[in-house]
Amino acid sequence: MARKYSQRPSAARPASSRAPAPRPEVEEHLIGAHISTSGGVHKVFERCAAIGCAAAQIFVKNNMQWMAPPFSSAELRSFEEHRVRSDLRVLFGHSGYLINIAATGPNRVRSIESLTLELGRAEQLGLPFLVLHPGAHLGLGEAEGLALAARALDEVFAAHPRGSCRIALETTAGQGSCLGHELEHLVAIREKVSQPERVCYCVDTAHIFAAGYDLSSEESTRKVFTQIQLTLGLDLLVAIHMNDSKTPLGSRVDRHEHIGKGKIGLAAFAWIMREPCLAGIAKVLETPKGRDMAEDVVNLATLRELAEGDRVFSVKQG
Ligand SMILES: [Zn+2]
Numbered sequence: 154m155a156r157k158y159s160q161r162p163s164a165a166r167p168a169s170s171r172a173p174a175p176r177p178e179v180e181e182h183l184i185g186a187h188i189s190t191s192g193g194v195h196k197v198f199e200r201c202a203a204i205g206c207a208a209a210q211i212f213v214k215n216n217m218q219w220m221a222p223p224f225s226s227a228e229l230r231s232f233e234e235h236r237v238r239s240d241l242r243v244l245f246g247h248s249g250y251l252i253n254i255a256a257t258g259p260n261r262v263r264s265i266e267s268l269t270l271e272l273g274r275a276e277q278l279g280l281p282f283l284v285l286h287p288g289a290h291l292g293l294g295e296a297e298g299l300a301l302a303a304r305a306l307d308e309v310f311a312a313h314p315r316g317s318c319r320i321a322l323e324t325t326a327g328q329g330s331c332l333g334h335e336l337e338h339l340v341a342i343r344e345k346v347s348q349p350e351r352v353c354y355c356v357d358t359a360h361i362f363a364a365g366y367d368l369s370s371e372e373s374t375r376k377v378f379t380q381i382q383l384t385l386g387l388d389l390l391v392a393i394h395m396n397d398s399k400t401p402l403g404s405r406v407d408r409h410e411h412i413g414k415g416k417i418g419l420a421a422f423a424w425i426m427r428e429p430c431l432a433g434i435a436k437v438l439e440t441p442k443g444r445d446m447a448e449d450v451v452n453l454a455t456l457r458e459l460a461e462g463d464r465v466f467s468v469k470q471g
Protein backbone atom coordinates (compact mmCIF):
# COMPACT_ATOMS: atom_id res chain seq x y z
CA MET A 154 0.00 0.00 0.00
CA ALA A 155 1.35 3.39 -0.95
CA ARG A 156 2.48 5.62 1.90
CA LYS A 157 1.31 9.18 1.63
CA TYR A 158 3.95 11.87 1.58
CA SER A 159 3.29 14.74 3.90
CA GLN A 160 2.15 17.83 1.98
CA ARG A 161 4.41 20.16 3.94
CA PRO A 162 6.81 18.23 6.17
CA SER A 163 8.48 21.51 7.14
CA ALA A 164 5.31 23.03 8.60
CA ALA A 165 5.30 20.67 11.58
CA ARG A 166 8.77 21.63 12.79
CA PRO A 167 9.01 23.55 16.06
CA ALA A 168 9.99 27.21 15.97
CA SER A 169 13.19 26.39 17.85
CA SER A 170 14.50 24.72 14.69
CA ARG A 171 15.07 28.23 13.30
CA ALA A 172 18.29 28.37 15.31
CA PRO A 173 21.21 26.75 13.49
CA ALA A 174 21.59 23.26 14.91
CA PRO A 175 25.00 22.40 16.35
CA ARG A 176 26.75 19.70 14.35
CA PRO A 177 25.86 16.40 16.07
CA GLU A 178 28.69 14.12 17.23
CA VAL A 179 27.13 11.25 15.35
CA GLU A 180 25.44 12.35 12.14
CA GLU A 181 21.67 12.23 12.60
CA HIS A 182 20.76 12.21 8.90
CA LEU A 183 21.67 9.29 6.65
CA ILE A 184 23.79 11.54 4.42
CA GLY A 185 27.30 11.28 3.02
CA ALA A 186 29.27 11.19 -0.20
CA HIS A 187 31.08 9.09 -2.75
CA ILE A 188 34.43 8.52 -1.07
CA SER A 189 37.82 7.69 -2.61
CA THR A 190 39.49 4.40 -1.69
CA SER A 191 42.90 5.68 -2.76
CA GLY A 192 45.56 4.16 -0.50
CA GLY A 193 43.37 1.16 0.37
CA VAL A 194 39.69 0.41 0.85
CA HIS A 195 40.02 0.76 4.66
CA LYS A 196 40.79 4.48 4.13
CA VAL A 197 37.11 5.15 3.47
CA PHE A 198 36.34 5.09 7.21
CA GLU A 199 38.77 7.84 8.23
CA ARG A 200 37.70 9.98 5.27
CA CYS A 201 34.04 9.56 6.28
CA ALA A 202 34.84 10.48 9.88
CA ALA A 203 36.78 13.56 8.72
CA ILE A 204 33.79 15.05 6.89
CA GLY A 205 30.95 13.61 9.00
CA CYS A 206 29.38 10.98 6.73
CA ALA A 207 26.75 8.57 8.02
CA ALA A 208 26.52 6.95 4.57
CA ALA A 209 29.10 6.48 1.83
CA GLN A 210 29.55 5.02 -1.62
CA ILE A 211 32.81 3.59 -3.00
CA PHE A 212 34.10 2.03 -6.19
CA VAL A 213 35.06 -1.56 -5.38
CA LYS A 214 37.98 -1.34 -7.83
CA ASN A 215 39.44 1.18 -10.29
CA ASN A 216 36.30 2.41 -12.06
CA MET A 217 38.04 2.88 -15.42
CA GLN A 218 39.56 -0.63 -15.64
CA TRP A 219 37.87 -3.90 -16.49
CA MET A 220 39.53 -6.25 -14.02
CA ALA A 221 41.26 -6.45 -10.63
CA PRO A 222 42.32 -9.32 -8.38
CA PRO A 223 40.09 -10.22 -5.41
CA PHE A 224 40.83 -8.37 -2.15
CA SER A 225 43.67 -10.04 -0.22
CA SER A 226 43.10 -11.35 3.29
CA ALA A 227 45.33 -8.54 4.63
CA GLU A 228 43.19 -5.91 2.88
CA LEU A 229 40.01 -7.49 4.23
CA ARG A 230 41.45 -7.70 7.77
CA SER A 231 42.41 -4.02 7.72
CA PHE A 232 39.00 -3.08 6.29
CA GLU A 233 37.25 -4.99 9.08
CA GLU A 234 39.45 -3.50 11.83
CA HIS A 235 38.58 0.01 10.65
CA ARG A 236 34.92 -0.82 10.04
CA VAL A 237 34.20 -1.98 13.60
CA ARG A 238 35.60 1.28 15.02
CA SER A 239 33.64 3.45 12.56
CA ASP A 240 30.35 5.35 13.03
CA LEU A 241 29.52 4.88 9.35
CA ARG A 242 26.01 3.40 9.17
CA VAL A 243 25.69 2.52 5.47
CA LEU A 244 28.50 1.72 3.02
CA PHE A 245 27.72 0.55 -0.49
CA GLY A 246 29.42 0.22 -3.88
CA HIS A 247 29.15 1.78 -7.35
CA SER A 248 30.21 -0.29 -10.34
CA GLY A 249 32.83 0.74 -12.90
CA TYR A 250 32.07 3.02 -15.83
CA LEU A 251 33.23 0.64 -18.59
CA ILE A 252 30.52 -1.90 -17.84
CA ASN A 253 27.59 -1.98 -20.29
CA ILE A 254 25.24 -4.85 -19.48
CA ALA A 255 23.09 -4.05 -22.55
CA ALA A 256 26.06 -4.43 -24.94
CA THR A 257 26.53 -7.20 -27.47
CA GLY A 258 29.70 -8.93 -28.72
CA PRO A 259 33.08 -8.69 -26.98
CA ASN A 260 31.97 -5.74 -24.82
CA ARG A 261 29.16 -7.84 -23.43
CA VAL A 262 31.53 -10.63 -22.42
CA ARG A 263 33.92 -8.18 -20.76
CA SER A 264 31.06 -6.32 -19.04
CA ILE A 265 29.65 -9.51 -17.53
CA GLU A 266 33.14 -10.63 -16.42
CA SER A 267 33.87 -7.26 -14.87
CA LEU A 268 30.54 -6.98 -13.06
CA THR A 269 30.86 -10.55 -11.81
CA LEU A 270 34.26 -9.67 -10.39
CA GLU A 271 32.96 -6.43 -8.85
CA LEU A 272 30.03 -8.21 -7.23
CA GLY A 273 32.52 -10.69 -5.77
CA ARG A 274 34.63 -7.86 -4.34
CA ALA A 275 31.49 -6.17 -2.95
CA GLU A 276 30.56 -9.50 -1.33
CA GLN A 277 34.05 -9.75 0.18
CA LEU A 278 33.50 -6.35 1.85
CA GLY A 279 30.00 -7.31 2.99
CA LEU A 280 28.40 -4.40 1.10
CA PRO A 281 24.58 -4.54 0.96
CA PHE A 282 24.32 -3.41 -2.68
CA LEU A 283 26.29 -2.30 -5.73
CA VAL A 284 24.88 0.58 -7.81
CA LEU A 285 24.84 -0.10 -11.56
CA HIS A 286 23.79 1.91 -14.61
CA PRO A 287 21.40 -0.16 -16.74
CA GLY A 288 23.58 0.17 -19.85
CA ALA A 289 23.25 1.57 -23.37
CA HIS A 290 21.53 -0.27 -26.21
CA LEU A 291 23.80 1.32 -28.87
CA GLY A 292 21.13 1.35 -31.56
CA LEU A 293 19.38 -1.96 -30.92
CA GLY A 294 16.39 -0.21 -29.34
CA GLU A 295 15.16 0.04 -25.77
CA ALA A 296 13.19 -3.22 -25.67
CA GLU A 297 16.16 -5.28 -26.87
CA GLY A 298 18.53 -3.37 -24.57
CA LEU A 299 16.39 -4.04 -21.50
CA ALA A 300 16.20 -7.74 -22.35
CA LEU A 301 19.99 -7.93 -22.84
CA ALA A 302 20.54 -6.15 -19.50
CA ALA A 303 18.31 -8.60 -17.65
CA ARG A 304 20.06 -11.61 -19.21
CA ALA A 305 23.46 -10.20 -18.28
CA LEU A 306 22.34 -9.84 -14.64
CA ASP A 307 21.14 -13.45 -14.70
CA GLU A 308 24.66 -14.53 -15.70
CA VAL A 309 26.27 -12.39 -13.02
CA PHE A 310 23.93 -13.70 -10.31
CA ALA A 311 24.47 -17.29 -11.51
CA ALA A 312 28.21 -16.81 -10.91
CA HIS A 313 27.45 -15.86 -7.27
CA PRO A 314 24.64 -18.27 -6.40
CA ARG A 315 24.76 -17.58 -2.67
CA GLY A 316 25.57 -13.89 -2.83
CA SER A 317 23.80 -11.41 -0.59
CA CYS A 318 24.97 -8.16 -2.23
CA ARG A 319 22.16 -6.81 -4.42
CA ILE A 320 22.42 -4.81 -7.65
CA ALA A 321 20.85 -1.34 -7.32
CA LEU A 322 19.86 -0.15 -10.80
CA GLU A 323 20.37 3.60 -11.10
CA THR A 324 18.27 6.10 -13.03
CA THR A 325 20.20 7.88 -15.79
CA ALA A 326 20.00 11.18 -17.68
CA GLY A 327 19.43 9.25 -20.92
CA GLN A 328 22.46 10.50 -22.83
CA GLY A 329 22.84 8.83 -26.23
CA SER A 330 21.27 5.38 -26.12
CA CYS A 331 21.57 4.98 -22.33
CA LEU A 332 18.72 3.07 -20.72
CA GLY A 333 17.30 4.14 -17.36
CA HIS A 334 15.97 7.62 -18.13
CA GLU A 335 12.46 6.34 -17.41
CA LEU A 336 11.67 4.70 -14.07
CA GLU A 337 9.86 1.98 -16.02
CA HIS A 338 13.15 0.85 -17.62
CA LEU A 339 14.51 -0.18 -14.21
CA VAL A 340 11.29 -2.00 -13.36
CA ALA A 341 11.33 -3.80 -16.73
CA ILE A 342 14.83 -5.14 -16.08
CA ARG A 343 13.94 -6.28 -12.55
CA GLU A 344 10.82 -8.03 -13.84
CA LYS A 345 12.82 -9.90 -16.49
CA VAL A 346 15.60 -11.27 -14.27
CA SER A 347 15.17 -14.74 -12.82
CA GLN A 348 16.05 -13.57 -9.28
CA PRO A 349 14.33 -10.17 -8.93
CA GLU A 350 14.88 -10.22 -5.15
CA ARG A 351 18.56 -9.49 -5.92
CA VAL A 352 17.70 -6.22 -7.71
CA CYS A 353 16.84 -2.89 -6.04
CA TYR A 354 16.99 0.78 -7.11
CA CYS A 355 18.99 4.01 -6.76
CA VAL A 356 17.64 7.42 -7.84
CA ASP A 357 20.03 10.20 -8.89
CA THR A 358 18.46 13.67 -8.64
CA ALA A 359 20.64 15.20 -11.39
CA HIS A 360 19.95 12.28 -13.70
CA ILE A 361 16.16 12.22 -13.31
CA PHE A 362 16.00 16.02 -13.66
CA ALA A 363 18.02 15.88 -16.90
CA ALA A 364 15.78 13.01 -17.97
CA GLY A 365 12.71 15.25 -17.62
CA TYR A 366 11.43 14.68 -14.04
CA ASP A 367 10.74 18.17 -12.67
CA LEU A 368 12.45 18.83 -9.32
CA SER A 369 12.32 22.62 -9.49
CA SER A 370 9.88 23.12 -6.57
CA GLU A 371 8.85 21.27 -3.39
CA GLU A 372 5.48 20.48 -4.98
CA SER A 373 6.94 19.09 -8.21
CA THR A 374 9.47 17.08 -6.20
CA ARG A 375 6.67 15.58 -4.09
CA LYS A 376 4.91 14.57 -7.34
CA VAL A 377 8.07 12.98 -8.76
CA PHE A 378 8.67 11.01 -5.57
CA THR A 379 5.04 9.87 -5.56
CA GLN A 380 5.74 8.54 -9.05
CA ILE A 381 8.95 6.90 -7.77
CA GLN A 382 7.03 5.34 -4.89
CA LEU A 383 4.28 4.00 -7.16
CA THR A 384 6.66 2.75 -9.87
CA LEU A 385 9.81 1.56 -8.08
CA GLY A 386 8.42 1.25 -4.53
CA LEU A 387 10.11 2.86 -1.54
CA ASP A 388 11.01 -0.54 -0.09
CA LEU A 389 13.28 -1.15 -3.08
CA LEU A 390 14.72 2.38 -3.17
CA VAL A 391 18.01 1.91 -1.28
CA ALA A 392 19.91 5.08 -2.15
CA ILE A 393 19.46 8.61 -3.47
CA HIS A 394 22.36 10.35 -5.22
CA MET A 395 22.08 13.97 -4.08
CA ASN A 396 23.39 16.02 -7.01
CA ASP A 397 22.27 19.35 -8.38
CA SER A 398 22.41 19.64 -12.18
CA LYS A 399 24.43 21.99 -14.40
CA THR A 400 22.06 21.13 -17.24
CA PRO A 401 18.35 22.05 -17.52
CA LEU A 402 15.24 19.92 -17.07
CA GLY A 403 14.91 17.39 -19.89
CA SER A 404 18.36 18.17 -21.36
CA ARG A 405 19.33 14.47 -21.28
CA VAL A 406 22.87 15.61 -20.39
CA ASP A 407 24.50 14.41 -17.14
CA ARG A 408 26.55 17.14 -15.38
CA HIS A 409 26.59 17.23 -11.58
CA GLU A 410 26.62 20.54 -9.66
CA HIS A 411 26.93 21.50 -5.98
CA ILE A 412 23.71 21.48 -3.93
CA GLY A 413 21.68 24.64 -4.61
CA LYS A 414 24.09 25.93 -7.27
CA GLY A 415 22.49 24.27 -10.28
CA LYS A 416 19.26 24.17 -12.25
CA ILE A 417 17.47 22.09 -9.58
CA GLY A 418 18.01 24.52 -6.70
CA LEU A 419 17.47 24.07 -2.97
CA ALA A 420 13.73 23.28 -2.89
CA ALA A 421 14.01 19.64 -4.03
CA PHE A 422 16.82 18.89 -1.57
CA ALA A 423 14.87 20.55 1.26
CA TRP A 424 11.85 18.40 0.45
CA ILE A 425 13.93 15.18 0.27
CA MET A 426 15.76 15.95 3.53
CA ARG A 427 12.52 16.77 5.40
CA GLU A 428 10.38 13.91 4.08
CA PRO A 429 10.02 11.31 6.88
CA CYS A 430 9.35 8.47 4.39
CA LEU A 431 12.87 8.98 2.98
CA ALA A 432 14.70 9.30 6.31
CA GLY A 433 15.96 5.70 6.26
CA ILE A 434 17.30 5.88 2.70
CA ALA A 435 21.03 6.61 2.22
CA LYS A 436 21.63 9.96 0.51
CA VAL A 437 25.09 10.50 -0.96
CA LEU A 438 26.72 13.35 -2.87
CA GLU A 439 28.50 12.77 -6.17
CA THR A 440 29.49 16.39 -6.64
CA PRO A 441 32.89 17.73 -7.78
CA LYS A 442 35.59 17.98 -5.09
CA GLY A 443 39.27 18.25 -4.37
CA ARG A 444 41.44 15.91 -2.30
CA ASP A 445 40.59 17.66 0.97
CA MET A 446 36.84 17.07 0.39
CA ALA A 447 36.08 20.67 1.45
CA GLU A 448 33.25 20.87 -1.09
CA ASP A 449 31.61 17.80 0.50
CA VAL A 450 31.72 19.53 3.90
CA VAL A 451 29.88 22.54 2.45
CA ASN A 452 27.29 20.43 0.59
CA LEU A 453 26.64 18.22 3.65
CA ALA A 454 26.21 21.34 5.80
CA THR A 455 23.70 22.65 3.24
CA LEU A 456 21.72 19.40 3.38
CA ARG A 457 21.76 19.45 7.19
CA GLU A 458 20.56 23.07 7.24
CA LEU A 459 17.77 22.28 4.79
CA ALA A 460 16.69 19.36 6.98
CA GLU A 461 16.68 21.39 10.19
CA GLY A 462 15.33 24.60 8.70
CA ASP A 463 11.75 25.63 8.07
CA ARG A 464 12.26 27.82 5.03
CA VAL A 465 9.49 27.17 2.53
CA PHE A 466 10.46 26.84 -1.12
CA SER A 467 7.32 27.34 -3.17
CA VAL A 468 9.20 28.56 -6.22
CA LYS A 469 12.70 27.71 -7.45
CA GLN A 470 15.35 29.79 -5.69
CA GLY A 471 18.19 31.38 -7.65
ZN1 LIG B 1 26.04 6.26 -11.17
Ligand SMILES: [Zn+2]
Pocket residue numbers: 323357394439
Ligand atom coordinates in the same frame (compact mmCIF):
# COMPACT_ATOMS: atom_id res chain seq x y z
ZN1 LIG C 1 24.57 8.89 -9.54
